[in-house]
Amino acid sequence: MKIPYTKMQGAANDFIVIDNRSLKLTHEQLSALAIQTCRHKFSIGADAVMAVDYPEGTADFRMRFYNADGTEAEMCGNGARCIARYAYEQQIAGEAMTIETVAGDVPAWRLDKKEYKVLLNPxxxxxxxxxxxxxxxxxxxxxxxxxxxxxxxxxxxxxxxxxxxxxxxxxxxxxxxxxxxxxxxxxxxxxxxxxxxxxxxxxxxxxxxxxxxxxxxxxxxxxxxxxxxxxxxxxxxxxxxxxxxxxxxxxxxxxxxxxxxxxxxxxxxxxxxxx
The missing domain is CATH 3.10.310.10 (Diaminopimelate Epimerase; Chain A, domain 1)
Structure with missing residues (x-):
């Protein structure tokens, strides 16, 4: 299987980002993907894998976040900024958007080409x-x-x-x-x-x-x-x-x-x- 990806970083917190809406990888598959591809020297290397998915609610999209050890995390602030830019660049969302996460919906904004703002969970x-x-x-x-x-x-x-x-x-x-x-x-x-x-x-x-x-x-x-x-x-x-x-x-x-x-x-x- 060949999987398109984008490598991103926010303050050197680095991520492998994929669009899972068409891939439809399961939780177990995303976990395995993170464990293998986040390994520096053996694969691409990153702190985590993030996947864009269809939202279950009214948000623009769903963010799924998998740490390098394969565990799924509730949310990631630097990751949210990066996935917000990814969504904007891929025309998934506009300059103002809402990201669905396990920890709740996260509003995000494009401030300029590289700078993004996210409202963290309360x-x-x-x-x-x-x-x-x-x-x-x-x-x-x-x-x-x-x-x-x-x-x-x-x-x-x-x-x-x-x-x-x-x-x-x-x-x-x-x-x-x-x-x-x-x-x-x-x-x-x-x-x-x-x-x-x-x-x-x-x-x-x-x-x-x-x-x-x-x-x-x-x-x-x-x-x-x-x-x-x-x-x-x-x-x-x-x-x-x-x-x-x-x-x-x-x-x-x-x-x-x-x-x-x-x-x-x-x-x-x-x-x-x-x-």
Missing amino acids: PTVTRFAQSFPGTTVTTLDYVELGNPGIPHAVVHYPGLADVPLNELTDTAKAIRHWAAFPKGANVNFYDETPTGDLVVRTFERGVEDFTFACGTGSGATAYAVSHHQGKTTAEVLLQVLGGTLTVVVDHENLALIGDAIMVSEGLITDENLHL
Whole structure:
């Protein structure tokens, strides 16, 4: 089987995007596709596979998101920006659109050729103040975006910009698998710069490693920090490994703004892929 695909990235969070409306690949097949094609060096390589499908409701299209380990995720902020551009370029949707996701409908807008904005799913935040086994962390915020929510742990880590990722890995894994998080959690470490920007490093479930960026993680972090600072509105610039993202906080509304880059187009002809 030859499958047309587009490789895209948002803040170096990279994706293989396909139009599944005609392919009609099943959940199991999409999972297998992600496991094989996301492997760097062995295949195309990416953080995840995204598939455009027909919506079940009134949205313009449905976004299906599969992590590199084959698990299906509720939503992805950087992925939503990229799939919004894909939908616009493929004439699936206009400059303003609604994306159906497992976590709920996500409005998206084309701001210019490369820049897109998505409205993230509504957040809820819970603070945990206690010891966390296997870590020195004593306080974190648990933020869910949407219902069912995308789970994020937000952890303040002073001096983060100068900390090697390998020094954070054990702590990230312990929190990611903490028993109180029934779905596990993405783990976002952050620190604030003198100018008020946030430095963020995210360990993503499904990838099971640090990624260059996480859109929903950036939104969760911006919301948690603004919430504890008593701010109901804020425009937050986040410095991630893959560049910069902007999150606009307006009470319970979180808008994620950043580039959606088209990298390449082609056919998946992987001889080791069996669907």
